[in-house]
Every structure is written in structure tokens, then in C-alpha cells.
Amino acid sequence: MNPKREFTCINCPLSCTVTVSPGEAGLTVSGHECRRGEEYALQEYTDPRRVLTGTVAVDGAALPRLPVKTDGPIPKTLVREAAAALSRIKVRAPVRCGEIIVANFAGSGSNLVATRDLGPDLDL
Amino acid sequence: MINTQQNPELAVIGGGPAGLAAAAAAYDAGCKNILLLERDRELGGILNQCVHDGFGNFIFGASMTGPEYAHRFVREVRRRPGIKLLTGTMVLSLSPERRLTAANPEGLLTLQPEAVILAMGCRERSRFQVLLPGYRPAGVYTAGAVQRLINMEGVMPGERIVILGSGDIGLIMARRLTLEGARVLGVFEIAPRPGGLTRNVVQCLDDFSIPLYLSHTVTFLHGKKRLEGVNVAPVDEKGRPQSGAERFIPCDTLILSVGLIPENELTRQAGIPLDPATGGPVVDQDMATSVPGFFACGNVVHVHDLVDYVTLTAQRAGRGAARYLRNRKTGGEARVMAGEGIAYVVPQRLSLPADEAVDLYFRVQAEQREVRLQALHRGTVLAQKKERMVRPPEMLRLTLDPSRLSGLAGGDTIEVTLKGEAVHESKA
Structure with missing residues (x-):
């Protein structure tokens, strides 16, 4: 069984320390002041996810780097591996904001998409 | 060579989120001859280098990256033919x-x-x-400079990193550098509490087990050419380093995230009075400064934690400027003051008559639980709300309904106050 864990809720300035403890009857959540804290801690305990943002190399553009993100939150355990995979990608300009760079990126189920227009000139 | 350019009705200085939203709003409010001047090669301002997400949660209900947020407003401005855009153009005097x-x-x-x-x-x-005593080696950067280098220029500043200050950009760069393969040895904050938002402490430091040392500072820089290391030490309650408690950390890069200052060189040249509490111009509810014809919005007025609020106040400035060009208010003005527990309030004055809802933005002086925030006029409550917790890094807002403002006369004062809320009252 997983051990009990503590999380700092990020939903409001209260920053509750919420504890999730596994037991015979399932997970027990304590320390939260509202429902959002409970939901946050349960999500963080069972399936923590993050949107990965970063940049990839781009050729033929006014800038050497193209900003990108995953179009949905990916499992937190995949974040480092996915970030390392960004350094192996190179695209060719022009690129449009929202364009898919890699589908099902790093097996995460989310696509890697461009987050800006980028062409040979800064006014694409 | 003297460049001849037709005089616009309205000039907007700066093409970041504030300038873009202000120009679009002024156009929509009837001003059809606008010139926007931006010194960088492209529009969007600092958002272009903020590739992380979390922008737009408040006004769009969706989390966007900085470039995506900027893109939205650049598109809005380009869509309006009466807005002329001049990039690569720096305003030198005003x-x-x-x-x-x-x-x-x-x-x-x-x-x-x-x-x-x-x-x-x-x-x-x-x-x-x-x-920061010590040598002056290479390898000392501000967090924003590092952000630009990594995200736009594709340059890594170093490998072993120490960060001084826990402002939001510093926290975000701690994560960014880690994901790019650098080692962030720690974030040192002189105050007993983090300077940035909780969201960033959790997702940028805790997620990557980067230590945050509160009540600590950097006391010495070593290295003659390149930074070779820093001394760090805990500080006492007055922020003085404790002698004898110093330790040396070998590192090649020191990143500073130690605060932001509104950029008001031009504002001063134009003779516009500044508020010492914000570092920006004194403004009214239309974001009009005290000198007729000058408006201000965004971080030039006070440093915001969320770009969403920059957009909202910039739209007010745009509408205010368009209205000013048509007709001017002549009903005198009321003062808005920061009362007990409040660090500052923007706007600092209201031009009368105040016939639209007014948003008061403010910060508290210290962290406190269970408080009641009120805007008072001659002992009458104009607006109030309760908060479970308030912290200086998180900006607060009270909205004054226009129906409560009709009794205001020139020379009146509105005061924003913070009071501890008794959680449980009982008689002894």
C-alpha cells in the first residue's frame, strides 16, 4: 500500500496542507478547508499531471527557438523524459500557433503544439 | 534624417499586453487614429519569453502560455485598421x-x-x-534575462545555478533550467516567506525537489572572470546575515529574482506625479494620470501578479483616453487612500461624477488569516468582502457599484481597510 502523503493546495492563497491517507476503506483526505482542496489532493495522489511547456529548435525562422506545449496535462512521471525529448526535435519555419509538432508526444496521449507563429520575419 | 509621421490622435507607448489591450479598447470606444510605438522588433512584450502556462485563467477561463496570450491581442490590434503599429521604435523623450x-x-x-x-x-x-558584496564576475543574471536567453535565443547561461529571491520569474526559471538539464542548487529568500505565488513554489520547486531557503541571503560572490561560487547565510529578523553561519556553494551562475520596478523615466520627464507606494503614476478610475491627456496602464502603474488584471485595467485606460478626447469630466475628484493594513490602492483618486463601476486594486502589508476588507466613505461601507487568507504577493480587488458612488463630492476620501475578523465571538 502507498504511504500517506501531504500536498500544498494551489487553488487559493490559503495554501492548505492536505493529507491523503490510504486505509482499508479507501483514501481518507484531511486538512483541506474546501472541496477544491480535497479534489486537488486526490488528483495529486492518484494521477498527478502537468502541462509541459518548453521550446524546440527551428530552422529558417527569425528566432532559433519555437515555444511549444503539450495540448493537455501529461502524467507527472513523464515530465522529465518528455522535456528531454524536446531537445531532439527540430522543425522548419514557417510554423503557426496551434500547429501539431508531434502527435501523441512521448506516448503521453497529448500532442505537442506550437504556441506562437514563427516565420523568417517576425511579422508572419 | 527627420522622419515625418502624421500626428495621431492617440499615441500608445509600449506594445506589451497593456499597450495592445489599451489600443484595441480605445479604437472600439471611438478613437480611430492611433499610433502604437514598440521598441522591440515585435509586439507582445515580455509575454513572448514567458513560454510557461497559467496566463488567462481569470479572464478567459483557460490556461494559456505567454506567447499565446500575446498572440490573441496582437491579432485584435491588427484587425483594427485605425491602429498603426511601429515596432523597432523607441520613445526617447516626452x-x-x-x-x-x-x-x-x-x-x-x-x-x-x-x-x-x-x-x-x-x-x-x-x-x-x-x-551583493564580492567580485564582479560573469555569470550573474536577472531572472528575466535568463528567461529571454533560454526561451528565445536558445542559450543556456550555466550548469550549476543558485537563485537569489523567490519572485515568480525566479521560481519559473528554476523549473525551466532544471528541465533543460542544469542543476539548481537552491533558491535563497531573505524574507521569511516566499515572494512568489504558492502555485509556483509547488509546481516549480517542490515538483523537482529544489530546496527553498527562507530567511537566507547571498553574502559574497567569488570568482574573478566567471562566477566560482557564492557564500550564503541565514539572516536574523531584521534581514542581517548571521556572522559565522556562512557557507560556500560552488556554482557558475547566480540568478537574481529580487523585485520589479515600474519603468517611469518618460513619465517623470512629462512631469507626471508618482505614488511612492507603487512607484507608478497616480491615476483615477479611467487610468488618467494627474497631467491632462496622459493615461497609464499595466506594470508601469504598479507591478501586477497576473496579466489578466493588466488587460482589464488597460482596457479601462483605452476607453478612458477615447472618452477624454470627446469630453472631459469636470466634477472634481475624490481621494482613495490605503488605510490600516493596506500597502497601496490603485486608482489613487476618482474623477467625478463616477458613473461606472470602479475596481480598486490593492495589496496588504502582511500575511493574515480571516480578514474583512472594506472600502469606506465617511463611515459608510461602499464595498466589502471577507477573505480566509491574504498575502502581499496576491493582489486583491474590491468593486464599487456606481449606485454607491453618486453621493461622492469633490474633496471626499475613500479608504480601503483590513480588519481581523473574529472567527468566534463569546462574552467572558
Whole structure:
């Protein structure tokens, strides 16, 4: 069984320390002041996810780097591996904001998409 | 060479989120002859280098990255044919009579607009504005400079990193550097509490097990050419390093995230009074400064934690400037003051009559639980709300309904106050 864990809720300035403890009857959540804290801690305990943002190399553009993100939150355990995979990608300009760079990126189920227009000139 | 440019009705200085939203709003409010001046090669301002997400949660209900947020507003501005955009153009001087001089590769430009919106943003406090004894080696950067280097220029500043200050950009760069393969050895914060938002402490430091040392500072820089390491030490309650408790950390890069300062060189030149509490111009509810024809919005007025609020106040400035060009308010003005427990309030004055809802933005002086925030006029409550917890890094807002403002007369004062809320009252 997983051990009990503590999380700092990020939903409001209260920053509750919420504890999730596994037991015979399932997970027990304590320390939260509202429902959002409970939901946050349960999500963080069972399936923590993050949107990965970063940049990839781009050729033929006014800038050497193209900003990108995953179009949905990916499992937190995949974040480092996915970030390392960004350094192996190179695209060719022009690129449009929202364009898919890699589908099902790093097996995460989310696509890697461009987050800006980028062409040979800064006014694409 | 003297560059001849037709005088616009309205000039907007700065093409970041504030300038973009202000220009679009002024256009929609009837001003069809606008010139926006931006010194960088492209529009969007600092958002272009903020590739992380979390922008737009408040006004769009969706989390966007900085470039995506900027893109949305650049598109809005380009869609309006009466807004002329001049990038690569830096405003050099501004007189109280609204005489504006700018320079770009074509030459010098002099303009005499009828109204000006100041949207120059803010800049980072540098190593020379905090006391950092030691040598002056390479490898000392501000967090925003590192952000630009990594995200836009594709340059890594170093491998072993120490961060001084826990402002939001510093926290975000701790994560960014880690994901790019650098080792962030720790974030050192002189205050007993983090300077940035909780969200960033959790997702940028805790997620990557980067240590945060509160009540600590950097006391010495080592290295003659490149940074070789720093001394760090805990500080006492007055922020003084404790002697004998110093330790040396080998590192090649020190990143400073030690505060932002509204960029008001041009504002001062134009003779516009500044509020010492914010570092920005005194404004009214239309974001009009105290000098007729000058408006201001965004981080030039006070440093915001969320761009969403920059957009909202910039739209007010745009509408305010368009209205000013048509007719002017003549009903006197009321003062807005920061009362007990409040660090500052923006706007600092209300021009009368106040016939639209007014948003008061403010910060508290210290962290406190269970409080009641009120806007008071002669003992009457104009607006109030309860908060479970307030912290200086998180900006607060109270909205005054226009029906409560009809009784205001010139010379009146509105005061924003914070009171501890008794959680449980009982008689002894």
C-alpha cells in the first residue's frame, strides 16, 4: 500500500496542507478547508499531471527557438523524459500557433503544439 | 534624417499586453487614429519569453502560455485598421505638452498626439540595487534575462545555478533550467516567506525537489572572470546575515529574482506625479494620470501578479483616453487612500461624477488569516468582502457599484481597510 502523503493546495492563497491517507476503506483526505482542496489532493495522489511547456529548435525562422506545449496535462512521471525529448526535435519555419509538432508526444496521449507563429520575419 | 509621421490622435507607448489591450479598447470606444510605438522588433512584450502556462485563467477561463496570450491581442490590434503599429521604435523623450520624440532605423520622429497612453511595463531590480558584496564576475543574471536567453535565443547561461529571491520569474526559471538539464542548487529568500505565488513554489520547486531557503541571503560572490561560487547565510529578523553561519556553494551562475520596478523615466520627464507606494503614476478610475491627456496602464502603474488584471485595467485606460478626447469630466475628484493594513490602492483618486463601476486594486502589508476588507466613505461601507487568507504577493480587488458612488463630492476620501475578523465571538 502507498504511504500517506501531504500536498500544498494551489487553488487559493490559503495554501492548505492536505493529507491523503490510504486505509482499508479507501483514501481518507484531511486538512483541506474546501472541496477544491480535497479534489486537488486526490488528483495529486492518484494521477498527478502537468502541462509541459518548453521550446524546440527551428530552422529558417527569425528566432532559433519555437515555444511549444503539450495540448493537455501529461502524467507527472513523464515530465522529465518528455522535456528531454524536446531537445531532439527540430522543425522548419514557417510554423503557426496551434500547429501539431508531434502527435501523441512521448506516448503521453497529448500532442505537442506550437504556441506562437514563427516565420523568417517576425511579422508572419 | 527627420522622419515625418502624421500626428495621431492617440499615441500608445509600449506594445506589451497593456499597450495592445489599451489600443484595441480605445479604437472600439471611438478613437480611430492611433499610433502604437514598440521598441522591440515585435509586439507582445515580455509575454513572448514567458513560454510557461497559467496566463488567462481569470479572464478567459483557460490556461494559456505567454506567447499565446500575446498572440490573441496582437491579432485584435491588427484587425483594427485605425491602429498603426511601429515596432523597432523607441520613445526617447516626452514633454508635459505631449511632445514626443522617438527613434527607429528610419530616423527621428517627432509627434504631438492629443492623448498619450503610457504602457512601458517594468524592469528588473539588478545586482546593483541589492547589496551583493564580492567580485564582479560573469555569470550573474536577472531572472528575466535568463528567461529571454533560454526561451528565445536558445542559450543556456550555466550548469550549476543558485537563485537569489523567490519572485515568480525566479521560481519559473528554476523549473525551466532544471528541465533543460542544469542543476539548481537552491533558491535563497531573505524574507521569511516566499515572494512568489504558492502555485509556483509547488509546481516549480517542490515538483523537482529544489530546496527553498527562507530567511537566507547571498553574502559574497567569488570568482574573478566567471562566477566560482557564492557564500550564503541565514539572516536574523531584521534581514542581517548571521556572522559565522556562512557557507560556500560552488556554482557558475547566480540568478537574481529580487523585485520589479515600474519603468517611469518618460513619465517623470512629462512631469507626471508618482505614488511612492507603487512607484507608478497616480491615476483615477479611467487610468488618467494627474497631467491632462496622459493615461497609464499595466506594470508601469504598479507591478501586477497576473496579466489578466493588466488587460482589464488597460482596457479601462483605452476607453478612458477615447472618452477624454470627446469630453472631459469636470466634477472634481475624490481621494482613495490605503488605510490600516493596506500597502497601496490603485486608482489613487476618482474623477467625478463616477458613473461606472470602479475596481480598486490593492495589496496588504502582511500575511493574515480571516480578514474583512472594506472600502469606506465617511463611515459608510461602499464595498466589502471577507477573505480566509491574504498575502502581499496576491493582489486583491474590491468593486464599487456606481449606485454607491453618486453621493461622492469633490474633496471626499475613500479608504480601503483590513480588519481581523473574529472567527468566534463569546462574552467572558
